[in-house]
Amino acid sequence: MPLKNTGTEQLIKDTAKKLLFAEGKLHATTQEIADAAGVNRTALHYYFRSRDLLIAAVFQETMQGLSKRLNECMESEMPFKQKVEHLITVFLKDMIAFPYQETFLVTEINTLGKELMGNIQTNPVNQFLKEVQQEMEKGTIEKTEPAHFLMNLFSLLSYPLIMAPLYQQLFQITVQDFNTLMLNRKKVIMQLIFN
Structure with a gap:
């Protein structure tokens, strides 16, 4: 062979x-x-x-790539606020280039289950959550469970992208206008999460 x-x-x-x-x-x-x-x-x-094996391979590669890029942000030596801003930038860049990636990932996670997520590293996230806790104690961000901070951050980023076709119709805007709106979200999100 x-x-x-x-x-x-x-x-x-x-x-x-x-x-x-x-x-x-x-x-x-x-x-x-x-x-x-x-x-x-x-x-x-x-x-x-089979198509299923191809989809599983694409899912694995995509999750690993996204996880790697986000982990690099979380593990960087930047001050916390810059780190969050950089994380938002990386996430938005990825999602604007591949607007249906989030929908695909959510669908596959729900369809194929947790076995496809075995390679996700939790150490960078745990370290980041410790930093979140420290920032809460300093008063730079609202006190809550640190996991909520991260879930809120990703929700503020992901949800509008997942719902993009609906928002484009609702607001009567083009894909280009929507992408511009999304790029402006970094500033909006930073104002929302930092005191």
Whole structure:
């Protein structure tokens, strides 16, 4: 059996991500993914025996990438306020580039279960929560359970992105205008969470 061409395998995953996350084709078939990648469906099935295995691989790679970027923010040596601002910037950049990524991740977590999240590191989050507690004691942020601070932060970022099509319709704005609105959220969120 010949060795697998990892370049083709990565091309298939990257194409699936583009279709799923950037274009919102969450139900793209293996044929649509193969066509967009410029490979035949047999080649796709050689690397990923089924759509479910491809989706699981895309999910794992996406979660690991997002987790790595957010962990780097949480572990940075920046002062806390700058760290939060940087975390918001990284998250928004990722989500604006791939507006359907959050919807995909939530769907797959609920569909495929916790076994797909086994590689998520908790140490950076735990360290960050300690910093949150210290900032609460200093009075720079409202006192509450530190986990609520992090959940609120991610909710303020994620929810508008998940609901983007509804908001675009409600506010009668274009995708570009919505993205501008989202970029302005950093300032709004920073004002909301810091005293």
